[in-house]
Every structure is written in structure tokens, then in C-alpha cells.
Amino acid sequence: MDNLRDFITSDGRLDSRYIHKRETLYQGMNGNLVERFYTAPDRSYIFKPLTHPGQDGRESWVYKHILPRLPAIYPRLLARSGPRQEGQGWSIFEDLGPLSHEFDADTMLKVVKEMALWHAFPQTAWPADLPFAGQKPRIESIVEELRERQEEVSELLTELGLAGICLTEEMTELLQTAATPGFQASQVLCHGDLHLGNYALAGDKLFILDWEHAHLNTPYWDLYHVLDMSHPLFPKQMTPILREQALNAYASESSRHGKAWDRGKLRKEYCLFAAVFSVWMLLLIRSDLKRGKAIWPVPLLKAQWHETVKSLAKCVECLYRREAETIGYPSNYTDKVVGE
Template sequence: MRLPNDIVLENGLLNEKLIMKREILYKGMNGRFVERFYLSEAESYIFKPLTNNDQLGKEAWIHEQVLPHFPAIFPKILSYSKSDNPELSWMILEDAGRLTHKFNEGTVLGVVKWVAWWHSLPVGKLGDLPVKGLKPQIGKIVAEICDRRESFYQILPQLQIDEKLIQHIYALLGEVEFSTHQVLSHGDLHVGNYALVDNKMMILDWEHTHLNTPYWDLYHVLDMSHPLFPRTITSEFRDLILKSYLSQVELEINDDDFMKEYYLFAAAFSIWMLLLIQKDLQNNGGKWSVEQLITQREETACSLRQCGAALFSTEKS
């Protein structure tokens, strides 16, 4: 069935008169809600207003210029507005079905299979890709955590992290330059942005797609904690996924060097995340509850401990 022309009103809101029922799926960074809406019991769609004002027009561009090169692993855009006003910017996507977000071996191996595939794409054939995403590039992250080193040392006792491990990480960050090789990056591939639908993998929310290091997507899949999607990772699980990625990606890289550089990248990113979480906790939570942030802090500290220990072990071997 074709969507009614007036399904979205001139004010950028859904036309209540045409909708049988609606379900809120999540709240965006700007306070707007992504919803599932029904025109009948058997006909549903996803309404996605702009959820981050800095990403105006980017997701529609990615769907038009990049995702046509992809197999059907994403919900397709059926209609969208062309407006420079964030309040009037919206998309309607096909409803892929009920999403199951799981962080386990089978699901993560399935995600990394596709990550390796799109990391292997020749980026020169994908158009004028954005060079910035939602967060700072790793160079700025490293510079920031170095500037705030003393602040981070002050919270080590509550994180239960050995100061010598952090000293070692900072020493390596002063010596090592991360690879400058860039690939197509989803940009925000935490567990909330991939899901199974009837055992089929779906990758969601492409508005942060840009050029970045291969480690970016891998960190978000493996070690990026999220307040809404708690998960547990072990060193063995991380290495299994990284080795699976390396066996499938078509890049000229040394596997051992790649693993070491990933550990250091993940350690730096985790320090940066922990400083952000600490700031939110000092502000009594903000968008997230204190309980959610404490869980996120514990998960991030666990990743930092594991990746720091892996750096020690790779240097000794």
C-alpha cells in the first residue's frame, strides 16, 4: 500500500487522523521520538524525525549515495522531507519487524562479517563521503585524554585499575602513531544499532557514516558500552571477533600489528569514555540514570583493563 501524501503534516509531525496506533521506539539526542506507526493492523512503518540536529540531511544522502551498493541489510527509506529546518526534517522507513539486540558470539560474528565487507569497499567509488562523525577523531581523543591525564589518575581507585597499566598505555600513546588508512565506517555501531529480525542481520541508523580508521567500527561493536544495552565482554571473545574480522577483510595489514594497535585504540577510547561518564555522574546523570551510568562505567573499565593487559602480553611475546 502506498503511503498517503499527507501522512506527515507541514509542521513535521505525523497526521494523527490517518494513524491507527503508534509505539515509541526511542528518544533522540534532541528529544524527538522515533516511532512505529500503523495504518492498519497489518501495515506498519517507522517514523524517524531528525534526532541529532548536527546530522541534518546526512542519513538520506547515505541512503541515496552509499547504501545502494549494499545488500538488503538495512531498512529502506520510503519517504523523507527535504528541509533545511531541523524541526521539519523526517524520514519514513520500512518496518523491518521486531528487533532483537543481542551481544553474543553468533550475533557479533554476523555483524563483523558485514563490517569486514564494507571496510573492503573502495571508498573512492562511494562519492564524497563525510570525514567527520558524531565523535572526535582518535587524534583529538588522544590529545584530550593526555591533557586530562591527572584527572583520570584521580578516578583510578574507584575504577579498580592498576596505575602502572595506565602509565604504560600513556607511554605507548606518546610513541605510537595510529595507521592513517581509512575505510567506510558506519560511525555508531553499538549494540543498539544492529539487530536480528527473524534471524536476519539488520544494520540501523546510518546517519553517522563517514571515513575513519577500521578500529572505529570494531571498537563500537566490541568495546563501546551503552546505557540502554548492557553487555559483557571477555578477552577471549574480543580476540575471536578480531581474528574473524582479519580473516575476511580485504586490506593489506599485518595481523599482529593490527591486533596491538586495536588494543591501544580501544584503551585510549575507553579512557575518553570514562572521563565523559564521570562528568555525567558528577551532574547526577543527565540523560541517563545514575544506575545506568555506573553500569556503563563498569563495562568500560573492564574493556580498559582487558585491552591494557593485552598490550602487556603482546609486548612480552
């Protein structure tokens, strides 16, 4: 095998002098590029520099302290930067080959079943310094923010045709639940950012990618990211039937690992979590659109908006056990972005 450190400069970059070929895979939130590079025509690796501010060394830590407890559903980490390269950290992974991130229901269900396994581990299985937050605010903070912006939330729901829905009581209940010792004790290992771009099949084997945001959280965090969290680059077509199948698969697989769920409670609590998170996401997307200058192009943000609205409407429908006509949102509720 190549001595992979020979291909990295002292300031944590790929050294083009010794590389046969390189291809950009994606750009991180900080502008750094994740690349496939070839040391020979038939040998390639994945170079991943720091992609999110504040996450230096996190993925290497997860690979050392967390992932050895799980099945080999992640690419192998082959080399990494030393501890003294703060701000210039990097990792080199095995190249799994071309990966498709097109939405596929069977693959998504495989992810949910694997998730049930890592959620089944008790907190005591993990290091005490595994954080309680990832890159986004916890649901408790999201609820507090939405309560402070209640008028804005009500206006949003009204403009979406969901005027008959008031999440105030549900959010208060969720916040009260989150403050209980039982809620804190039920925290599980979460991948943290399990959108469609962070899992794929290589051949017929599932791989979960990009573990740098792993932390302790409610199981609904990972479930929401897989089922209903929208992403500008990775659209998906979630349906009520598929959402139900996924929650049932999760409950069944959890039971196999010794963790029993009341399926009615799982469905209700998930839909509440998803509805609240989706409202917060819509306010965030609208803010990005109003600024006129955001990380993502406007057409992608608008597509993300429409996908999030659909998820919100269906989760609200599930939460209140009403048909769409009873809730009363118009058939064209995603035809425009609120505020246009």
C-alpha cells in the first residue's frame, strides 16, 4: 500500500506533484474540497480535509472510540493528520468507487435497520466525552426558539393552509418531556447528519459516511434526518406509506436488539418531532431565500422548501389523525414559497 502521508503537504493539502489524477467529489461548508485522488491509474483514495468549522479531529475520534463497536458499515480510515495540525486536519479513506445518492426506498429501509442497532447500545457503551449536540441545535433549543417566534410560526402555518393547526401545546409538552431525567437517560448514539448524501450502496453493501457529527441525542434525530429532513442537493420522495414502513421496520429491528417500542407512541412522537423540526427548517430556508445570497442556489433552496412543506403537512396529518381535506390545506400549498 502507498505511504499516504507522502501525498499530503505540510499544511494539509494534496500534493499535486505526486498525484496521478484527482477528482472533486463535493465541497464542504467551509469551502474545502473532498476529492478522489489517484496515486496510480489503478489506485485511488478519498481525501477529506476539514469540511465544517469546529469539527477538527472529530471524525478520527469517532473512528477510534465509536465505530469499532459497530458492523463494518463505514469506509476504512487509512491515514489522518497528526494532533498538532489544528485547523488543517485531514483524513484519507478507502475509495468505495462511484456511489449513487439517488433516493431508493429499499436502501433507506436498510439504513433504518442499521440505525436500530446503534441506537440499541446503552449510553454507558460510549465514552463520557461523546457530545450531546452536533452541528444543528438540539430539539429543546429549537422548541424554545419557535416559542419565542410564535407569531411568525402562526403566520407561516396560516400561509401554508394549516391555520387550523396550533403546535403550541405540543411544543410545550415536548419541552417538558425533554427536561425529564427519563428523556436524558434515553439518549442514544446518533450519526447526527444522516441525510441522503451520507449513505449509499457500494455494490450490494450499505455504507454510512461522514460520522464527524456523531453525538448523543433522541432516536428521533436520526430518524428525522433519514425520513423527512430535506437537503438542497439530495431530494427524496417520502410518502406516508413509506414513512410508516420505515417506522415499523425500526420498531421491529429495535425489538430484535432488546429495545421494545409502543408503535403508536413511536409514530405520534416521531410525527411531533418531525413537524416541529420541519417548521424550524422552513423558517431557516425562508431566511436564506430572503437574504438573496446563501450557500445554496435559489432554485435548490426552493426545491428544499417544497419538500419540507410536504413532509410537514403529512406529519401534521399523521399527528392529528386527520385526512388532508379535514386539515384544509389547499392543493397548491407548495406552488410558491411563503413570502414570494
